[in-house]
Amino acid sequence: MKNGNSRSIQYILSVSLILFSVFIIVVVSTVLYSRFATTAEENAFRNSQQIVDQVSYSLENNVQATSDLFNMMYHTITQSGDVDSQSLHRQLATMMSTRADTVSLALFDDKGQLVMDLPDVTMKSALDVTTESWFQSALDTPNHLSISLPHVQNLYKEQFRWVVSLSKSITMIHNGKPIQGVLLLDVNFNTIDELSDRVSLGEKGYVYILDESAGNIVYHPQLQLIYAGLKNENVELALKHTYGSFIDKTSSATKIISVQTIGNVGWKVVGVSYKDEAMTSISELNRSMFQLLLALILIVVLLTSIVSRRISKPIKQLELSMKNVEHGNFEQTAVGEGPLEVRQLADRFNIMIGTIKKLMRQIVTEQESKRTYELEALQAQINPHFLYNTLNSVVRMVGMNKNEEVTTMITSLSKLFRISLGKGKSVIAIADELEHARNYLVIQQMRFKNKFDFSIEAEDAVLRYATLKLIVQPLIENALVHGIEPSVDKGQIRVSAKLDGQDIVIEVSDNGLGMSEERLKQVNAGHVTSSKGSGVGVMNVQERIRLFYGQAYGLHFESELEEGTTVTVRFPAMELKQAEGREQGE
Amino acid sequence: MNRRQRMIASILLAVTALVLLISAFNPGILERKQKPSDITIQVILRSSEGDYWQNVMLGAQAAVKEFGITMYTTASYDETDADGQMQAARQALATKPDAIVLAASDDEIFAPFLKEAAERHIPVIAIDSVLTSGKTRSYIGMDNYEAGGQALRELADQLGRQGDIAIIAHAAGGINGRLRAQGILDAASRYPNIRIVDQVTCGGEQDICSQTVAEELRKRHLDGIIALNTEASIGTAMELRNEQAGNRVKLVGFDSSPELLELLQENQLQKLIVQNPFSMGYLGMKYAMEAALGHKVPSRVEIQNKLIDKKNMFWKDNQKLLFPVVQ
Numbered sequence: 001m002k003n004g005n006s007r008s009i010q011y012i013l014s015v016s017l018i019l020f021s022v023f024i025i026v027v028v029s030t031v032l033y034s035r036f037a038t039t040a041e042e043n044a045f046r047n048s049q050q051i052v053d054q055v056s057y058s059l060e061n062n063v064q065a066t067s068d069l070f071n072m073m074y075h076t077i078t079q080s081g082d083v084d085s086q087s088l089h090r091q092l093a094t095m096m097s098t099r100a101d102t103v104s105l106a107l108f109d110d111k112g113q114l115v116m117d118l119p120d121v122t123m124k125s126a127l128d129v130t131t132e133s134w135f136q137s138a139l140d141t142p143n144h145l146s147i148s149l150p151h152v153q154n155l156y157k158e159q160f161r162w163v164v165s166l167s168k169s170i171t172m173i174h175n176g177k178p179i180q181g182v183l184l185l186d187v188n189f190n191t192i193d194e195l196s197d198r199v200s201l202g203e204k205g206y207v208y209i210l211d212e213s214a215g216n217i218v219y220h221p222q223l224q225l226i227y228a229g230l231k232n233e234n235v236e237l238a239l240k241h242t243y244g245s246f247i248d249k250t251s252s253a254t255k256i257i258s259v260q261t262i263g264n265v266g267w268k269v270v271g272v273s274y275k276d277e278a279m280t281s282i283s284e285l286n287r288s289m290f291q292l293l294l295a296l297i298l299i300v301v302l303l304t305s306i307v308s309r310r311i312s313k314p315i316k317q318l319e320l321s322m323k324n325v326e327h328g329n330f331e332q333t334a335v336g337e338g339p340l341e342v343r344q345l346a347d348r349f350n351i352m353i354g355t356i357k358k359l360m361r362q363i364v365t366e367q368e369s370k371r372t373y374e375l376e377a378l379q380a381q382i383n384p385h386f387l388y389n390t391l392n393s394v395v396r397m398v399g400m401n402k403n404e405e406v407t408t409m410i411t412s413l414s415k416l417f418r419i420s421l422g423k424g425k426s427v428i429a430i431a432d433e434l435e436h437a438r439n440y441l442v443i444q445q446m447r448f449k450n451k452f453d454f455s456i457e458a459e460d461a462v463l464r465y466a467t468l469k470l471i472v473q474p475l476i477e478n479a480l481v482h483g484i485e486p487s488v489d490k491g492q493i494r495v496s497a498k499l500d501g502q503d504i505v506i507e508v509s510d511n512g513l514g515m516s517e518e519r520l521k522q523v524n525a526g527h528v529t530s531s532k533g534s535g536v537g538v539m540n541v542q543e544r545i546r547l548f549y550g551q552a553y554g555l556h557f558e559s560e561l562e563e564g565t566t567v568t569v570r571f572p573a574m575e576l577k578q579a580e581g582r583e584q585g586e
Numbered sequence: 587m588n589r590r591q592r593m594i595a596s597i598l599l600a601v602t603a604l605v606l607l608i609s610a611f612n613p614g615i616l617e618r619k620q621k622p623s624d625i626t627i628q629v630i631l632r633s634s635e636g637d638y639w640q641n642v643m644l645g646a647q648a649a650v651k652e653f654g655i656t657m658y659t660t661a662s663y664d665e666t667d668a669d670g671q672m673q674a675a676r677q678a679l680a681t682k683p684d685a686i687v688l689a690a691s692d693d694e695i696f697a698p699f700l701k702e703a704a705e706r707h708i709p710v711i712a713i714d715s716v717l718t719s720g721k722t723r724s725y726i727g728m729d730n731y732e733a734g735g736q737a738l739r740e741l742a743d744q745l746g747r748q749g750d751i752a753i754i755a756h757a758a759g760g761i762n763g764r765l766r767a768q769g770i771l772d773a774a775s776r777y778p779n780i781r782i783v784d785q786v787t788c789g790g791e792q793d794i795c796s797q798t799v800a801e802e803l804r805k806r807h808l809d810g811i812i813a814l815n816t817e818a819s820i821g822t823a824m825e826l827r828n829e830q831a832g833n834r835v836k837l838v839g840f841d842s843s844p845e846l847l848e849l850l851q852e853n854q855l856q857k858l859i860v861q862n863p864f865s866m867g868y869l870g871m872k873y874a875m876e877a878a879l880g881h882k883v884p885s886r887v888e889i890q891n892k893l894i895d896k897k898n899m900f901w902k903d904n905q906k907l908l909f910p911v912v913q
Contacts, residue, residue: 051642075649124851125852151900151905152905152908152909153768153898153900154851154900157848158844158845158848160844160847160908160909162909200632203623203654204652204653204654216902221648221651221869222648223906224644224645224648224864224865224868224906224907224910225645225648225864225865225868226864227903227906227907228862228864228865228889228890230865230868230869287610288610288611289610291607291610292606292607293605294606295602295604295606295607295610296601296603298599298600298603299603301599302596302599302600302603305596308595385809429764437730480735
């Protein structure tokens with residue numbers, strides 16, 4: 001089907017439909033993808049930045065509130081008379097209790113000796129605060145509030161607490177004398193830790209806090225892993241920017257980094273979220289589109305195979321019908337199924353076949369009638385010849401005054417002609433045909449001066465059946481000419497008619513010369529034309545029988561030299577009316 | 587192709603198309619256990635008490651948060667209760683976890699458990715204590731043998747490479763305690779003037795360890811002590827403080843706790859060998875997840891220990907290690 005440039009309907013339909021659906025889906029998914037991708041990225045950026053802004057806002061508030069408390073305490077101490085007074089202690093304790101996250105307050109002189117602490121817990125025995133960074137930075141930058149990184153406070157016995165230390169150099173009155181010292185307020189790191197820990201940036205995202213000046217990590221949910229070298233945080237991007245969201249492609253997973261700076265403490269809140277998490281819906285969409293595409297292709301293949309089969313099947317059937325016609329079978333008509341176009345095609349084809357059949361029948365009829373005319377013409381030729389001979393004999397007998405014989409001869413002749421003329425019909429009753437044969441034999445017997453005897457035997461049942469006119473007489477003529485006339489002995493001709501099953505068998509036998517085996521074969525094969533006689537006789541009979549009754553019927557010769565010849569005529573037994581109907585039908 | 591085959595092919599095509607369509611509209615319906623979030627990991631610890639194990643849990647939780655794994659934990663109160671732990675482990679196996687992280691109290695007793703886990707194709711990651719009685723996919727923890735050697739070398743330096751040393755071990759030391767003791771003994775053979783004079787085990791609370799040390803100090807002269815576990819270290823340091831023998835008898839201990847750090851600041855002991863339980867918990871979970879996903883995991887991951895003394899304990903990167911929990 002697929003030779004050269006020609007493709008099957010199914011192929012053409014499938015390919016074009018698949019191409020079409022692929023095109024549609026690719027276009028749709030590209031549009032959707034680009035729109036989704038942009039929106040998703042924008043959303044991810046905005047979301048990340050919002051969260052970071054919120055965290056830093058809370059942190060800033062927290063730090064601000066703590067600084068305010070510190071300043072309040074600072075002023076209370078500087079303006080009070082003596083730091084050892086109980087009222088000051090109560091005042092400060094009340095201030096501390098206003099905020100839940102304050103841990104401890106302590107005053108040191110510039111040598112690092114403890115002046116006062118709240119709440120009153122035991123300090124470590126071997127304590128040297130001068131090495132602590134909060135102490136040094138307070139002294140190094142006077143009148144400036146130092147806020148430390150979160151650290152474990154190493155002041156109190158059996159306490160290791162994570163705090164952020166606020167410290168500032170202070171002038172106070174101790175034991176009646178004004179001295180220089182450092183005020184320290186430790187604030188619980190919990191708030192910051194919890195605040196950052198609660199944040200959710202997608203499933204895996206997190207927030208960490210970076211110290212701007214040294215690039216130290218203030219808070220990180222996985223700080224231990226970073227210190228252990230199991231994790232690495234790329235802080236450079238966050239250090240470079242004070243605000244905004246950026247894409248970090250330094251690690252294997254692309255991250256969205258959002259930065260916000262907390263002004264009052266010099267920290268940066270950095271949000272890290274994973275880009276692929278934000279884009280999950282997109283990759284899912286992509287896969288869905290791909291699966292949709294595959295499903296569509298399968299459906300298209302299925303549909304086109306069904307549709308094209310519905311179209312091509314009737315076409316193939318039509319093709320089969322045409323092939324049948326090619327092989328000469330005009331009987332089968334094409335089945336009118338399938339789509340309208342194919343049905344119309346089949347109808348046209350059937351009409352065409354009908355026309356061809358009609359034309360062919362016309363030709364056959366014409367041919368047959370032509371032959372019939374020919375035969376009738378031949379039939380007509382017999383009579384004048386025979387009539388001439390017979391009349392010659394009559395003249396001779398009149399000359400010899402054989403009146404009685406003349407009468408018989410003329411009577412027979414007239415009967416002969418009456419039957420042979422008939423009513424123009426070519427089919428007559430067997431009884432009539434045998435009567436015709438008898439008259440002929442009577443005439444010939446008189447002409448040949450009793451050179452032969454004859455007998456006609458017929459079963460009564462046979463007589464009413466139909467036969468073609470003038471089939472027995474030519475056989476008798478044949479027997480006389482070839483069998484009896486050349487023979488010196490007295491001849492014997494026997495005509496018999498009988499039923500043989502469904503057939504009628506008429507035999508004409510003589511005891512004349514007979515034929516050689518070789519000649520018999522030729523005669524039976526129908527290859528011989530006689531040189532004597534009217535020349536039409538036997539073969540004429542054969543052909544007419546076959547034309548009328550079919551090829552299965554006709555003449556059969558049996559013969560032996562010096563013994564004689566028997567011709568058998570066989571044709572189906574038919575009622576006269578049936579045979580006449582057939583004659584007219586043909 | 588005859589009619590029947592054509593029919594079958596059509597039906598197959600239609601079914602495939604249908605499945606694809608359904609999965610296109612319900613993403614994830616065709617996938618099975620490919621994502622970490624679908625994985626369940628059972629963590630079986632020796633104890634839920636103490637800084638060390640809490641730190642392990644913190645690390646495991648960090649992994650849970652990072653990868654979205656589902657984690658179940660069982661831990662016995664008493665570290666010496668190997669049978670109890672074994673029972674809990676067997677029950678956990680029945681819940682069909684995708685992987686197991688195991689810190690075993692005993693080696694031999696877990697042999698049938700490991701066999702059963704292997705039969706069920708559940709990967710087991712050993713943390714803290716190495717297991718030799720059965721097949722584990724990975725061991726994550728300190729090289730305890732090497733750590734023992736390190737402890738002895740530190741103590742030898744403190745003692746000027748000569749002196750009599752006793753080893754104090756806690757009964758709950760388990761597999762690790764044995765390995766550390768072996769490391770100490772093997773390392774001591776390189777110091778001709780160092781003698782391991784005794785090796786004692788104390789059970790129960792720290793004060794029992796203190797009593798054991800007190801007896802030991804009465805019995806013989808000692809220049810140094812190596813305490814193999816937290817409890818033994820605390821008990822020994824307390825006793826040294828009581829006897830005011832901190833300067834006379836040098837002490838190297840294992841692991842950290844607030845008490846130990848306090849004692850370290852008071853010079854009652856000189857060095858602590860501190861593991862990184864957070865990393866252990868984190869890596870245990872991470873590799874258990876990888877193993878459950880069918881990835882290759884290293885068969886042994888050694889986590890570097892840290893040598894902590896009075897000077898470096900407040901260094902920035904040690905603070906988080908020694909004081910993991912923000913209070």
